[in-house]
Amino acid sequence: MQQEASKKTDKEELLRRLEEQMAVDNTLPLREANLVFGEGDPDAPIIFIGEAPGFNEDRLKRPFVGRGGQLLNEAIASIGWKREDGYITNIVKRRPPENRDPLPEEISAYRPYLTRQIAIINPKIVVTLGRFAMNYFLPHAKISQDQGKIFFADNRLIVPIYHPAAALRSTQVLEEFFKSFKKLPKILKKVDELLRRARSKLASN
Numbered sequence: 001m002q003q004e005a006s007k008k009t010d011k012e013e014l015l016r017r018l019e020e021q022m023a024v025d026n027t028l029p030l031r032e033a034n035l036v037f038g039e040g041d042p043d044a045p046i047i048f049i050g051e052a053p054g055f056n057e058d059r060l061k062r063p064f065v066g067r068g069g070q071l072l073n074e075a076i077a078s079i080g081w082k083r084e085d086g087y088i089t090n091i092v093k094r095r096p097p098e099n100r101d102p103l104p105e106e107i108s109a110y111r112p113y114l115t116r117q118i119a120i121i122n123p124k125i126v127v128t129l130g131r132f133a134m135n136y137f138l139p140h141a142k143i144s145q146d147q148g149k150i151f152f153a154d155n156r157l158i159v160p161i162y163h164p165a166a167a168l169r170s171t172q173v174l175e176e177f178f179k180s181f182k183k184l185p186k187i188l189k190k191v192d193e194l195l196r197r198a199r200s201k202l203a204s205n
């Protein structure tokens, strides 16, 4: 118990330092916007990764707090989980103007920080929300074809799911979005076995 607590405190401290480093990194793009670093349990087995902050996220400096965030909260609650038991962040940590899509060079600029953030948290499962976060880990995947499936990359399970904003625009996407969330508790329950199989398959190739 004692050991668990100190592990969590260490992670909190490492994340705090990483956020400080990002805040003073003048080479990062979109510096006119606020830094939205991420939030949640640093020891979570699951991390949810979106695209980039929007208007409300920029204002409150918290990820997924607008309408999309409400839907994400609903989806998390629908499987009996709590938002604060996971960790939530984005591939790009500042809002692009007018909520435009993040540019490839913006995604690349923020990549080293997300890599370190994920390494500190060390989750077993990465749930990507939307096409941009999915393609960050799985460059060749197609959202309509691959969302809801389980992949293995960077030594973790990757589960792409539609972006909540896309689910708000289409009832069919909304259905798929909730359906994919429903798979997560089972995936989490079997995660060690799934990782073991994926690693041994990789080793035998």
Ligand code: URA
Binding pocket: 050, 051, 052, 053, 054, 057, 062, 063, 064, 065, 066, 068, 069, 090
């Ligand atoms: N959309 C995202 O991708 N991330 C947020 O934090 C909010 C909206």
